[in-house]
Amino acid sequence: MTTTRLTRYDRTMLRLMNDRRGAAWYATAARRRLAVASHITLTVAIGGLMAHFYLAEGEPLWPVAVTAALMLPWMVATGVINGATRGLLELREHALDERQSAERSRVLARSHRVTTLLLATAVLALLAAGLADGDAPKAYAAPLLVAVLVTHWVMPLWVAGLRVQDEPTEDDVLEAEALGR
Numbered sequence: 248m249t250t251t252r253l254t255r256y257d258r259t260m261l262r263l264m265n266d267r268r269g270a271a272w273y274a275t276a277a278r279r280r281l282a283v284a285s286h287i288t289l290t291v292a293i294g295g296l297m298a299h300f301y302l303a304e305g306e307p308l309w310p311v312a313v314t315a316a317l318m319l320p321w322m323v324a325t326g327v328i329n330g331a332t333r334g335l336l337e338l339r340e341h342a343l344d345e346r347q348s349a350e351r352s353r354v355l356a357r358s359h360r361v362t363t364l365l366l367a368t369a370v371l372a373l374l375a376a377g378l379a380d381g382d383a384p385k386a387y388a389a390p391l392l393v394a395v396l397v398t399h400w401v402m403p404l405w406v407a408g409l410r411v412q413d414e415p416t417e418d419d420v421l422e423a424e425a426l427g428r
Contacts, residue, residue, distance in 0.1 A: 260338055269326075273331035301389065
């Protein structure tokens with residue numbers, strides 16, 4: 248950590264993000280991948296429901312109710328990923344050590360590259376649809392751009408969740424000490 252004094256908020260967030268009571272949810276790489284896959288699935292489902300609500304004739308309210316119901320598991324999955332990454336993206340920069348700060352930079356760079364490609368794909372899809380149809384599909388532009396914006400917002404969380412390494416076990420620590428590392 249840097250020499251900047253941590254505020255009460257920083258200390259609270261550090262304590263929350265380093266609370267190991269929920270570690271069973273993300274203890275293995277498979278569980279972390281499952282949490283990220285669940286979060287992606289829930290994000291797509293919520294986005295699809297909101298796009299349906301936006302595009303549907305007659306404005307049915309059932310997509311809003313289902314979206315509200317899906318928000319709770321989405322928030323739980325977000326918490327699992329944040330716990331697995333020990334708050335890498337939630338903590339302020341001055342509350343991170345050098346290793347965490349470097350990892351945050353790598354995660355943000357990788358997710359930026361992915362979302363740049365996704366945005367370029369969305370633009371090309373809209374242009375191709377416009378060329379094929381003679382006019383850009385205006386009804387789909389707003390939901391598509393919102394989907395790309397949401398993906399841009401949560402992509403660092405997904406990338407960080409997929410990059411987290413397993414915690415060393417006691418055997419690993421004892422073995423490293425025996426070898427003098």
